[in-house]
Amino acid sequence: MSDFDINKSYYFGDFLPNLLKLGIKPTQFQLNSIVRFFELLIKENKLFNLTSIVEWDDFLFRHILDSACLNLVFSSDFSKGSVLDIGSGAGIPGIPIKFLNPHLKVQMIDATRKKTIFINKVSTELELKDTCAHHGRAEDFAHNPQFRSQFDFVTARAVAELPTLLELMLPFVKKGGYAFAMKGKTVDQEIQKSSKALFELGGRISKIVDPSEVIENYPGFIVVIEKIEDTPSRFPRRNGVPSKSPLI
Numbered sequence: 711m712s713d714f715d716i717n718k719s720y721y722f723g724d725f726l727p728n729l730l731k732l733g734i735k736p737t738q739f740q741l742n743s744i745v746r747f748f749e750l751l752i753k754e755n756k757l758f759n760l761t762s763i764v765e766w767d768d769f770l771f772r773h774i775l776d777s778a779c780l781n782l783v784f785s786s787d788f789s790k791g792s793v794l795d796i797g798s799g800a801g802i803p804g805i806p807i808k809f810l811n812p813h814l815k816v817q818m819i820d821a822t823r824k825k826t827i828f829i830n831k832v833s834t835e836l837e838l839k840d841t842c843a844h845h846g847r848a849e850d851f852a853h854n855p856q857f858r859s860q861f862d863f864v865t866a867r868a869v870a871e872l873p874t875l876l877e878l879m880l881p882f883v884k885k886g887g888y889a890f891a892m893k894g895k896t897v898d899q900e901i902q903k904s905s906k907a908l909f910e911l912g913g914r915i916s917k918i919v920d921p922s923e924v925i926e927n928y929p930g931f932i933v934v935i936e937k938i939e940d941t942p943s944r945f946p947r948r949n950g951v952p953s954k955s956p957l958i
Contacts, residue, residue: 720745725770731924732781734810743809743836744774750835751800754828760800776892776930777803778810779921780865783890783934791862794819794882796848797869801829803892807865808833808841815840817861821847849946852881859884859940867892872900872933873956876907877946883937889913891933901933907957912939 722741729736736744748769754760763772780803790813795804798818808816820826820843829843844851851857864879864887872891879889893900901915908914916936922928946952 720748720766722770723767725775728775728925729778732778734778734781736810740809744770744806746836747801747805747809747832750828750832754831758824760825760828761802773802774806775925776867777806779925779928779930779932780807780890780892781810782919782921782924783888783932784811784814784863790814792860793817793863793865794857794861796864796866796878796882797821798829798843799825801825801832801843803865803867804843805829805832805836805838805841808838809836812839814863817841818843819846819848819851821845847949848878848882849949849952852878852946857882862887864889865892866890870953871956872897872904873907873958874952876904876911876913876935877952877957880911880913880935880937881941881946885912885937885940887937888916889935889937891935892930893933894930897931897933903956903958908935910942910957911945912937912941914938 748766751760752764755764763769792815793807795816795818798804798820801818804816804818808814818829823845826843826845833841858881861882862884864882866875866879869875872893875891883889897918913935915933917934919932919934
């Protein structure tokens with residue numbers, strides 16, 4: 711990826727101090743990656759719908775900073791670990807996770823082919839090693855032995871309510887690994903409905919992280935779920951069932 715000047719049209723403002731609060735001191739290469747990712751996203755978004763967020767400031771705070779908050783829960787013990795992002799869409803949070811944590815191996819899954827094509831294009835353009843996207847549904851990939859129980863971390867943002875999300879995420883997580891569910895204001899209600907899913911799927915909520923303790927006015931939460939037992943082979947159920955008939 712060729713370097714270029716960060717000009718006034720890409721003013722970072724309060725974004726950089728917030729990254730520092732998360733313990734991230736970005737390099738010039740990482741800042742260039744953020745800008746290039748934005749440029750590619752806007753260019754491709756004119757051809758087909760990838761995101762409704764098309765303004766630079768919104769992109770920084772609602773996509774990149776939101777993704778960067780996951781650094782509050784990544785363990786240093788897994789600095790060279792593996793991550794799977796489910797329902798990655800245009801590569802959020804998977805792409806920012808990678809260029810902010812270059813030692814992690816990141817894979818992404820999305821059910822829309824044009825989005826996985828875009829993610830792989832971005833990975834090539836940004837020279838992100840050990841990074842790729844797969845087209846398909848989590849319900850199918852989770853029964854593939856190359857994916858099942860193979861990841862230290864599994865992430866998901868705005869995919870489904872927590873009981874459904876647990877069924878989609880936990881089969882991919884290694885025993886002793888973690889699933890990170892990025893949730894909004896309904897987090898408490900969703901957790902209350904998740905007892906059966908946690909029991910059935912081998913998970914345990916270890917903590918709920920509130921990034922607003924670090925980032926002022928941050929609107930969401932990160933639910934940290936530890937994989938304490940193997941997920942029974944019957945899960946996840948066939949396509950669409952986890953959302954239509956969640957384990958509640």
